[in-house]
Amino acid sequence: MSLPQGSLDHPLYHFDISHAPDAGGHFGRFGGRFAAETLMQPLKEIEEAFYAAWADPEFHRERLDLLKNYVGRATPLYHAERLTKLTGGAQIYLKREDLNHTGAHKINNTIGQGLLARRMGKKRVIAETGAGQHGVATATVAALFGMQCDIYMGREDMARQMPNVLRMRLLGANVIPVDSGSATLKDAVNEALRNWVATCEDTFYIFGTAAGPHPYPLLVRQFHTVIGQEARAQILEQAGRLPDVAVACVGGGSNAMGLLHPFRDDADVRLVAVEAAGYGLDSGRHAASLAAGTAGILHGNLTFLLEDAEGQVIPTHSISAGLDYPGVGPELALMLEEGRLQLDAATDDEALAALQQLTRCEGIIPALESSHALAAGCRLAAGMRPDQIMIINLSGRGDKDMDNVFKHLGWLEDGK
Amino acid sequence: MSTRLAQVFERCRAQGRAALVGYLTAGDPNPQQSRELLLTLAAHCDIIEIGMPFSDPMADGPVIEAASVRALAAGTHISDVFELSRVVRQVNPDMGIVLMGYANVPFAMGFELFSERAAAAGVDGVLIVDIPPEEGAICDAAFKAHALDRILLLSPTSPDERIRLACDEGSGFLYYVSLTGITGADMGDINDIRSKVAHIRSLSGMPVCVGFGIKTAAQAAEVAAFADGVVVGSHFVSQIAANSDADAALEALDASAAAMQAATSGFQLEA
Numbered sequence: 001m002s003l004p005q006g007s008l009d010h011p012l013y014h015f016d017i018s019h020a021p022d023a024g025g026h027f028g029r030f031g032g033r034f035a036a037e038t039l040m041q042p043l044k045e046i047e048e049a050f051y052a053a054w055a056d057p058e059f060h061r062e063r064l065d066l067l068k069n070y071v072g073r074a075t076p077l078y079h080a081e082r083l084t085k086l087t088g089g090a091q092i093y094l095k096r097e098d099l100n101h102t103g104a105h106k107i108n109n110t111i112g113q114g115l116l117a118r119r120m121g122k123k124r125v126i127a128e129t130g131a132g133q134h135g136v137a138t139a140t141v142a143a144l145f146g147m148q149c150d151i152y153m154g155r156e157d158m159a160r161q162m163p164n165v166l167r168m169r170l171l172g173a174n175v176i177p178v179d180s181g182s183a184t185l186k187d188a189v190n191e192a193l194r195n196w197v198a199t200c201e202d203t204f205y206i207f208g209t210a211a212g213p214h215p216y217p218l219l220v221r222q223f224h225t226v227i228g229q230e231a232r233a234q235i236l237e238q239a240g241r242l243p244d245v246a247v248a249c250v251g252g253g254s255n256a257m258g259l260l261h262p263f264r265d266d267a268d269v270r271l272v273a274v275e276a277a278g279y280g281l282d283s284g285r286h287a288a289s290l291a292a293g294t295a296g297i298l299h300g301n302l303t304f305l306l307e308d309a310e311g312q313v314i315p316t317h318s319i320s321a322g323l324d325y326p327g328v329g330p331e332l333a334l335m336l337e338e339g340r341l342q343l344d345a346a347t348d349d350e351a352l353a354a355l356q357q358l359t360r361c362e363g364i365i366p367a368l369e370s371s372h373a374l375a376a377g378c379r380l381a382a383g384m385r386p387d388q389i390m391i392i393n394l395s396g397r398g399d400k401d402m403d404n405v406f407k408h409l410g411w412l413e414d415g416k
Numbered sequence: 417m418s419t420r421l422a423q424v425f426e427r428c429r430a431q432g433r434a435a436l437v438g439y440l441t442a443g444d445p446n447p448q449q450s451r452e453l454l455l456t457l458a459a460h461c462d463i464i465e466i467g468m469p470f471s472d473p474m475a476d477g478p479v480i481e482a483a484s485v486r487a488l489a490a491g492t493h494i495s496d497v498f499e500l501s502r503v504v505r506q507v508n509p510d511m512g513i514v515l516m517g518y519a520n521v522p523f524a525m526g527f528e529l530f531s532e533r534a535a536a537a538g539v540d541g542v543l544i545v546d547i548p549p550e551e552g553a554i555c556d557a558a559f560k561a562h563a564l565d566r567i568l569l570l571s572p573t574s575p576d577e578r579i580r581l582a583c584d585e586g587s588g589f590l591y592y593v594s595l596t597g598i599t600g601a602d603m604g605d606i607n608d609i610r611s612k613v614a615h616i617r618s619l620s621g622m623p624v625c626v627g628f629g630i631k632t633a634a635q636a637a638e639v640a641a642f643a644d645g646v647v648v649g650s651h652f653v654s655q656i657a658a659n660s661d662a663d664a665a666l667e668a669l670d671a672s673a674a675a676m677q678a679a680t681s682g683f684q685l686e687a
């Protein structure tokens with residue numbers, strides 16, 4: 001699929017859809033549309049609206065104008081020389097998604113879906129959120145487009161990401177606490193789906209990651225490929241060649257697909273996905289669905305899931321709310337099976353250490369989610385040569401995590 | 417295909433009434449009590465839907481979600497679901513038995529083994545909320561091989577092409593979801609439901625049951641006047657939630673099931 005020839009030439013971005021799923025949204029044996037009947041027609045309408053919009057130069061003009069003048073793209077690709085020296089291996093470049101408006105990559109997607117919602121005449125948007133970054137990005141777009149906005153968030157996550165809860169409220173969104181299950185991201189998705197079943201006529205569900213029923217994995221990926229397309233052009237300009245490795249953390253897979261997808265056909269670029277190892281992969285308390293999951297069906301798609309032998313989803317753990325999810329995007333599952341994806345993981349402690357390290361040596365406070373990519377990335381880089389290049393996706397900034405981090409560092413006790 | 421479900425609807429039609437389809441979650445509040453509760457409900461129903469508890473019941477409201485939570489907390493396994501089905505079948509050789517739930521539970525077991533065990537337990541049909549006709553490739557062959565009907569849902573948002581698809585891909589009966597929402601919400605407008613059911617009938621020869629949100633005998637009677645079957649779920653499950661005493665739960669379920677049975681049989685009733 002592509003735009004009419006020559007209708008929207010752009011120096012940075014291109015608009016063809018490569019590695020598309022089949023007509024039913026399957027990526028190999030993964031993906032699909034395992035949804036309740038009531039949602040089948042609304043999902044089909046979103047799919048049709050997406051394909052129509054994607055083929056319309058006007059849609060991209062509007063989207064790219066907002067990404068540039070509202071979000072602040074292109075984000076820099078920063079050669080972190082002090083971090084590189086400290087690590088003692090490959091040259092480390094950071095893709096600065098933390099510098100986007102609202103502080104994370106999430107807004108690339110909410111701008112895209114918000115524009116779709118407006119095209120479809122929807123007056124209300126809903127979303128799930130874990131770290132609160134997707135919720136804030138959705139609330140922001142709702143404010144920008146004058147739409148009503150309800151955000152579902154696990155009560156556990158509200159406690160660990162309170163600044164984002166307050167930001168969403170300030171933006172005019174209604175934050176609805178979810179108490180069911182483990183009161184985290186997966187339960188927020190359940191609750192958002194329950195609401196959407198009842199409201200799909202006038203409501204657009206802005207899904208926050210490259211998972212869920214078709215067409216979400218596809219459209220979320222497409223809206224985030226600006227990350228990798230920019231990074232590709234930037235590294236060619238700065239270093240004169242492609243990177244040896246590209247690294248991203250994985251919750252559901254949106255920042256990972258955004259960075260990695262545009263390098264997919266560059267066979268010499270290693271693509272690394274970093275999952276949350278929580279207390280350690282052996283502890284059973286983690287969120288590493290690619291590394292430790294089995295094939296299963298949840299939230300509308302077939303993918304790798306953390307589940308017991310009878311298909312019950314098991315509770316996950318990560319210090320970062322945005323990675324604390326038992327599933328993963330179906331396309332990443334396929335890339336793993338095809339051998340195109342290299343897996344890695346970082347524990348809570350490693351992520352905390354990486355957060356402090358980057359802060360001290362580069363003056364950049366990363367999100368806890370992104371700190372997982374940093375921890376594993378630096379470990380890998382240490383074993384590489386100085387003439388090699390690594391790009392790490394710095395998916396978000398750490399402001400939202402400060403309370404949580406201070407608590408873990410013991411700084412909030414007795415006024416230290 | 418299973419003919420037992422077809423026979424149930426023929427029998428009801430011959431008696432000039434709608435089928436009563438009752439739902440309970442297997443293992444709620446625990447496998448032992450669930451056995452008595454299912455048998456009590458079955459005594460009043462033409463078809464029983466046995467819910468397979470799941471950790472993430474996305475299409476269910478708080479009442480049925482809580483039933484899943486209770487059942488799983490009490491250690492209900494898929495083997496208990498089959499055993500409970502077998503017990504219901506043993507006592508009720510002619511009634512319809514349908515397993516209802518979410519894709520991941522049969523998927524984890526493998527649809528072939530799942531179907532084999534379900535059929536061996538006397539199950540007639542399977543309704544998986546999150547396997548629409550389009551994803552049938554994952555389960556169809558196994559269901560067919562074990563003569564299990566595949567019950568499909570239709571909703572107010574289903575256009576004609578989806579109704580036809582459900583008729584082609586489904587069997588046993590069509591389950592019309594009376595509202596755009598989750599189980600246990602308020603029933604939709606009766607006139608809308610009546611005309612949609614008539615429309616589905618004009619496109620299909622299959623029996624049409626109506627469910628989601630039917631909580632009173634009066635509602636059941638209204639729906640029974642035009643549908644082939646009336647599905648009652650949350651209302652029965654809530655009898656368990658409301659009564660922590662086992663005998664009280666049995667009594668309450670027995671009374672509410674009797675009232676629904678009377679309502680679907682066309683007897684006069686108080687609203």
Ligand SMILES: Cc1ncc(COP(=O)(O)O)c(C=O)c1O
Pocket residue numbers: 104105106130131132133134208209210249250251252253254255256321322323367369370395396397
């Ligand atoms: C900064 C940041 N990075 C990463 C993630 C993980 O999500 P995904 O895997 O979709 O990129 C989140 C999710 O909230 C996030 O806020």
